[in-house]
Amino acid sequence: MNKMNSFGLNVSAIKQNNRSLILKLLRDKGPLSRKDMAVYSGLTPAAVTNIVNEMINQKLLKETGHVSGNGKPGRRRILVDIDKSQKFIIGINIGTKKIALGVSDMDMNLLDYEEIEISDREHPEKLLMSLGNRVLRMLWELNIVKENVIGAGVGIVGSVDPENGKSNFSYGIWNESVNIREILQKQLGVRVVVENNVRALAISEFNLRRYSNVNNLIFVKHGPGLGSAVIVNRHLFYGSTNNAGEIGHMVIEKDGPVCRCGQKGCLEALISTDKIISEVSKKFGKDETPWLFSNRTLDDLKFEDIIQAYEKSDMGVQAVVEKVLDYLVLGITNVMKIFDPEKVILYGIMFKSDKVMKSLLKKIEELTSNTKASSKVEISNLDSKNKVIGGLSLVLERLFYEREAIFNKNNI
Ligand SMILES: [Zn+2]
Known part of the structure; x- marks a missing residue:
């Protein structure tokens, strides 16, 4: 999404690029000496020293010790690494049923985590303010001051405009376009990045796995909804209105069931966890679902139970899940045909079952x-x-390692 060109670069953008270069070098190869950083980055030793010293003062980097230079005396070099002990991150996920929030260290180890049910449809600003209050309380309880928070990342279902930090369509969480970044930045006093939840997960997957030879990838998330994110040439693909990769709303069955997006016959409407639970419920009984019938109750049927019953070969469940997999495979293979990716990554409880994956x-x-x-x-x-x-x-990606100018328009 970096829309800067060589004519648009200014001094601070160049400085940010150089800082980003050093941080990524240390992430991938650190700890390193200043000299090695200059060699790897192509920056001058003086520039590296400036940037490194500045970031040490900001407690983003630290000196970690010495290495001796090829055993030669007098050539000891000080190693520098990212200081992960001083800074913290806020993560938020807004789903259609629940909001999750957490605070972590720089290795994404959670220090506090909470999930809240969204009960009544509240006014967006009110909902975000109460969410912000919980985050502020978490920080206070953890004794973390805002100066040590890198930022807050918000993943939300539906159509998101990451450049402007807006949720444009959220399947009924709210019915209008909401500037999440503006509201939360004002309340939290830290920088906020907003992205579609599946794209945020895809970034996580792509970066945690450190793919070196994968340039094109499709990430598919199955749950109460079905979403996907497409990575093309190592960058997220957004399309003209930020809606590329909406695999869940590909029409698979003409005049099929009505989807929450308003269309009929969407893939999501045919295979969401809610749809699967409802289809299995219709068959629930000692004949078609004997294992479920003797181990679970119909009122309290969870998706995990259904997957277990599929593994135990309950006939009725088997039929439902196989049909779901048929639809899902249609969706996945069609998207594969369009983008020709090196990898397709599946995320969701269902895929943890060996039997599901085999089928x-x-x-x-x-x-x-x-x-x-x-x-x-x-x-x-x-x-x-x-x-x-x-x-x-x-x-981590957009505010710490990358700091792309496009996301810095509304600096606070
Ligand atoms: Zn739909």
Whole structure:
């Protein structure tokens, strides 16, 4: 998303680029001596020394010790690394049913975490203010001052304009365009980045795995909704209105069930966890779902239970899940045809089941008559219990390592 060109660069942008260069070098190869940083980055030793000293003063970097230069006496060099002990990150995820918030250290280890149910549809500003208050309380309880917070990353479902920090469409969390960044920045007093929740997860996945030879990737998240993010040439692909990759709203069945987006027959409407629970509920009984019937109650049926029943081969569940996988495979393979990615990463409880994955990969092979297609599909290794991981990664990537000018328009 970096829209700067060589004519638009100013001194502070150049300085930011250089800082970003050093931080990324240290992330990937650190700790390093100032001399090595100059060699790797192509910056002059004087420029490196300036940037490094400045960032040491800001407690972003620290000196970690010495190495002796090739065993030659008198050539000891001081090593520098990112100081992960002084700064903190705020992560927020706004889903249709729950909001998750957490504070972590620079390694994304959570220091505090909370999930709140969204009960009544509140006025957006009121909802965000009460969310902000909880974050401020968390920081206060952890004894963290704002000066030591790198920023807050917000992942939210639906259509997001990351450049302006706005949620434009959120499947009913609110019914208008909301400038999340403006409201939260004012309240928290720290910089805020906003992104679609699935794109935030894709950033997390891409950066945590440190892919070196993967340039194109599709990340698919299955849950109460179905979303995807597309990475093309190592950058998120947004499309003309920030809505690229909406795999969940591809129409798969003409005149199919009505989706929460208003269309009929969307992939999401056919395979969301809510849809699966509702379809299995219709079959619930000792004949079609004997394992579920003797181990669970219909009123309290959870998606995890259904996946367990699928593994135990409950006939009724089997039929529902296989049909869901058929639809999902149609969606995934169609998107693969368009973008021709090196990898497709799947995120969601369902994919943790070996039996689900086996069936899904087989269906991809059958549909594409190609074993190579299924070999590209992998399960995400992000911690699915930590719902703010996307938001935390956003802060690291966009406010710490990258500091792209495009996200700095509304500096506070
Ligand atoms: Zn839809």
